[in-house]
Amino acid sequence: MIAMSDIYEKIMDLAKRRGFIWPTSECYGSVAGFIDYGPLGSMMKRNIENAWRKFYIIQEGYYEIECPIIGQEDIFIASGHVKGFSDKMCQCPSCREFLRADHIAEAHGVTGASVLGTEDLARLICSLPCPACEEVLGPVEVFNFNLMFQTAIGPGSQRRGYLRPETAQGMFTDFQRLLRFYRDRLPFGAVQIGKSFRNEISPRQGMIRLREFTQAEAEIFVHPGEKDHPAFSRYEGYFVPLLSITRQEEDLPPVNCTMGEAVREGTIANQYVAYYLALTHQLLVSIGVNPDKLRFRQHLPDERAHYAEDCWDAEVFSDRFGWVETVGIADRTDYDLRAHERQSGERFSAFIPYDIPRKESRIRVTPDMGALGPRFRGEARAVAEALCASIPGPDGLTVTIGGKPVHITPDLYTVKEEISEVPGTDVVPHVIEPSYGIDRMIYAVLEHSYFEEMVDGEERRVLRLPPGIAPVQVAVLPLMNRDGLPEIAREIVDGAREEGVIAEYDDSGAIGRRYRRQDEVGTPFAITVDYETREDRTVTLRDRDSMRQVRVPVEGIGSLIRSLVEGRLSFAGL
C-alpha cells in the first residue's frame, strides 16, 4: 500500500497541483501559517461547512449569526484573552534573542514568576544572565507577547482592536439579543462559522496550525439545573470511542460506549456534552473521516480550564501528525457570561419563571421618619438605612452611626411580616460549546480519503470523498471527440447544472486518462456518452469507488445525479 510516512507530501502535492490548497501569495514568497483555498478547495470547504450547517442549523434548529472579525478591547479583556493569551517576553540587548522573561526568573529560583507584572519581572531579571549569550540582561523592557493580532480602529489609533482568536465571543456579547430572539426561554443555541486569528510563534505542520483559520462554533445556553438534553434519545444508544481520564491514566485504549451509559456511569458530565459528542462523531464520519481513526479524549484535570465542568476533544488520527485535536466540546458553565457581565455591567441572565410563583415571607422594618428626623437630624438617613438592614429585638436595637453606638427604641419604627410572591428567578445560563476547526477537518478528510491502488499494472490515485463533499459531483465525457458526441455531452452538462449539480465537461485525451483525472479529485460519478447514446439515448454512469458502470437513460439524469449526491439513492441500488 502507501508508504505512510510521506502521505502528507502526497496529499499536499495533490492539493497544490489540482487546486485544493495553495501557499498564500506565492509570488511574494508566502507566509507561514496562511493558506489559500484554490477552486476545488473552496468548493470542498463550503460543502463541509454546509454539512456542518445541516446538523447544527437544520437538525438542531440553532440559527447562525455573523459577527465582526475585529473586536474592541473590552471583549477580550472580559474573555481573558488580553491577559491570559500572552507570554511575557524580553529581548536580550546583547544577542537580540527573544526570551520568555518569566522562564528566566523561574530558572533562577523565583516561583510564580508567570503571574508577576512586567515591571516586577524586569526588576527581577535585570541582574540575571541571558540564557542564550550569558551576558547580564541589565535594564531590559519586559513586554507581553499576545497571540492576538492587534489593530487600531479609526484614524489616530485611538481605539484598540483585536482580530478575534475565536468566534465564540460574538455569541456571548449578543447574548441578550439572542435571548430575546428566542423569546426568553432556555435552552437555545447560536452558531457561527468564520475566520479566527492567532499569531502563532511558530506555525509549522502545514494546515494543521494556521494563523488564520476557520472555526465553526456553537454556543448552547442551558439552564444550569437542567442539563438533560430534550432530544437525548436520538443519541442515547449511539456508540462513541471514548478515551476517558481514567483510561488515559491507566494507559488503556479508547472504549466504545453508548452515550446513555457514559452519562449514567458518570464518565461524561451530562447529557448535553454526551449529545454533542455523538453528533460530532456522526458529523465527522459523514464528511469522510475514517471512524477507525477517530476518538474522543477527555481533558485531564490539569489541561482543562478551571471553570469547565467537562471537556472532550474529538481527535483524528493523521499518519503524519498523530492524533490531532479537531473539535473541542466543553461545558464552560457560566464563566463566559459572568465575565461579560462583570466587564460590561450589563445583565447576562435569563429570567426563568417558576411553575407556581413562590411565596416568600420577609420581616420588614419601616422607620418612622416623622420621629427619626427631628431626633437625629443629619444622621436620620443613616439610622433609617441601618434599621432597614437589621432585625430588631423586643427592646429595640443598637446601631453604629459615625462610629458611635446609638440605641433605637421600638417606638421609632414598625415591624411587619410581609408575604410576597416571587414569580421567578434570574439565571445565568451554562454554556455548552462544541468548537470545530474546519481546516483540520478538511485535512483529515483529504488524508483519510486518499488511496492508491494498482489497476492493470498502473497506479490509480483516488480520493474517496463522500459525494456530498466532493468539489466536482459529476464529469461528463464524450467517448470520442466527434460524431455528435460532444454536443450530447454538453446538453447533459447543462441539464445537470440546472439541477444544481456541479458538473464538469472533459473531452481531452483517452477516456481512461479522463477517469483518472476525476478520480484524483474525488469526483464520485462520471457519465460517458458513446455511440449507443445516439441510438437509444442512454449513457454509461460510472461509480468512482467500484469503477463499475451502469447504463441509464439521458432523460432525467440530472436529477438522478442529484439524488446520488444527496444520498437519497445509492449507486449499488441502480
Place this chain on the structure above:
RNA sequence: GCAUCGAUGGUCUAGUGGUAUGACUUAGGCCUUCCAAGCCUAUAGCCCGGGUUCAAUUCCCGGUCGAUGCACCA
C-alpha cells in the same frame, strides 16, 4: 525564535562559475468505440535581496518558505 539541512518548468528530477537534462502533467493536432496506449508540436524553470566576479542557478551573507530537533502553544 534558535540550531542543522534543503529549495532547478505545474510535479519529480539531471547538471553547471559562461542561462540548463529527462520524465510526467498541461495545451493544440493526428489517432483512438470505456479505465493514465501511441505519434507530432507547443507552453513553461534555476526561491528572493545583496555581495564577490568580466560573468552567479552554482561561491559568500541576509531573507522567505519547507523538513528535523529544541523552545513555545488550544
